[in-house]
Amino acid sequence: MLKFNFSQNFYAISLIFAVLIGCTSMDEKEAAIEALDLNVTLDRFDLKFHNASPEVIFELKEKYPYLFPEQFDDHIWIQRQKDSLQLMLQAAVSEKFDDAATLNSTLTHLFKHIAYEFPAFKVPHTIGLINNVDYQSKTIYADSLLLVSLDTYLGASNPLYEGIPSYVRQQMDERYLPAHVAEKIAETIVSPPQERSLLAAMLYHGKIFYLKKLFLPHTSDAILHGFTEEQEQWALGNETYIWQYFVENQILFDPNPALQDRFIAPAPFSKFYLEIDNESPGGIGRWLGAQMVMSFIEKNNPKSLNAWIELPAQTLFNQSNYKPKR
Helix, strand or coil, X not given: CCCCCHHHXXXXXXXXXXXXXXXXXXXXXXXXXHCCCCXXXXXXXXXXXXXXXXXXXXXXXXXXHHHCCCCCCHHHHHHHHHCHHHHHHHHHHHHHCCCCXXXXXXXXXXXXXXXXXXXXXXXXEEEEECCCCCHHHCEEEECCXXXXXXXXXXXXXXXXXXXXXXXXXXXXXXXXXXXXXXXXXXXXXXXXXXXXXXXXXXXXHHHHHHHHHHHCCCCCHHHHHCCCHHHHHHHHHCHHHHHHHHHHCCCCCCCCHHHHHHXXXXXCCCCCCCHHHHHCCCCHHHHHHHHHHHHXXXXXXXXXHHHCCCCCHHHHHHHHCCCCCC
């Protein structure tokens, strides 16, 4: 004979109800975000410049003065239009981004999420251009302007990227582009740390990660971290050991800038000076900082960003009560 366990069934029903409420709430939020009257159309400066006659240079200089430094004469720009490398890059970009509809949709989705969280956000004039594969400046954001170097998003295996370190090429792919844009905008929201400790740098990047996750809720953590899925799984699987290393070596509160080179800066791998180095992704300190920030959010459930985004590193760390989950 079956017996009805009221307490267990009540708990199960309550849990299902809470999940359904949460899903409904998230669906309503996404619906409100998608309903925002906002659309992005990438301004293809690259096509206007490289597929035009030299006479167009003068018109472009008037419309885009910030793209034509005054120290360069007009003949430099005319020569650039005919440069073999530039033409090769333009051909590759035109093939890759022949139809910018997907990119327009992706950027619109991103900007809608930012505008929902920050109503004062001004959608920037977004310009696509070619910038000699300058992978250190793939995206540039300045208030009302966003520059996207399309020639740095042709795909990690593109032969034009031969000679570029593999850990750099890894993110020279279109799927990382929205995360790069989100990061540039997040950097204008989160104040740089006043402290010089490794922990302060870790939590600064952890806050940046949280905003990226907020702005791109359907993007994987691996992409948001700039990792491959394999690198993300390595970090998750070694979280306890990473944390133990930082604690046992007493480096969290150390202001030595060399530590940021080892664990924060972009690199082919993080530098524990152990056998695991070659298996680790670069910037593991940023990843660990993100785990701390997410722990803080879970433990404290702050009602608004203003309530915590500027918290000092020590305060946020203490309130996160962070412990590795694995």
